[in-house]
Amino acid sequence: MTFLFFFIFAGFALAGAAGVVVLRNPFYCVLSLVVHLISLALLFLLLEAQFVAVAQIVVYAGAVMVLYVFVVAYVGGGDKPDQLWSASPRQKALAIGFGSLIFIELAIAILGTALSSLGTEGATLSATYGTPAEIGQLLLTDYLLAFELASMLLLVAAIGAVALAGRRGGIAEDEGNLSPRHGVVHTPSPAATGSMAEGVSGYGVTTPLPDPQLEGRELQQPARTAAEDDR
């Protein structure tokens, strides 16, 4: 019975992984990864690691994947159909070759070495194996340092993500548009793009949309002075 379940879940996990690599639309890639993660959690259950399985579903398939879905929806587009495989056939063949090489090497490492002599059903398990109580005790005794370092890492990553993706700071947003000729002069952008400057000047809400010929130049003037005041 375990055997049957193993092959079903492993099949789903591999199909999900293949879907991530092959599918064209990034959104479908994310959904395929969700299938992969859930079947992996079921494999964890077969290995009697209940807590990790639940954490996998809640944290990974839940929270992290929602983040992915939001970013895919925000960035959108992704690979245009003609772009996906426009990696040259040589590169594609090379990648597949390297991938199978890695698999063969890992398979040799697993099956061809002393590990195979350990290929048993595993040790007999204590009643508390894989329970939250055992995990919690290990985290707060033997692996306390790793636990604290992981929490610090999460804090640093959260701050870094906010700094990178925030409106100001990180990769400066306007630098890319500055050419030497323009200097610090405001470069005109299409009107009503929904930028924060327009929001500040109440533009598009209280004032009517401009004539396209105006290019929104003077309407963006107040926003520019506001930015200068900031400096």
Place this chain on the structure above:
Amino acid sequence: MTVNWYLIVSAMIFALGAAGVMIRRNPLVILLCLELMLNAGNLALIGFSRMWGTGAGEIFAIVVMVIAACEVAIGLGIIVALYRRRLPVDVDELRELHG
């Protein structure tokens, strides 16, 4: 059901993820393929933990999950910043550190 079966599946997932990183050009999908590789490592760790009957492997797997979450947060932050600067979201176009 020996642990070796799980290790083989983990090796296959890792190889698929590695091939995906080399094939795909969209940084979002490359991040997804990195997730695949981290998860393959997780499966192997849980398998080893089951083999020895101690909880150490599960702790390692949880730490790997934390690291994966950090990587996702930073990676997606970079992608959003790229998108804000209207740079192409394509690793072949982004060859230079100084854009």
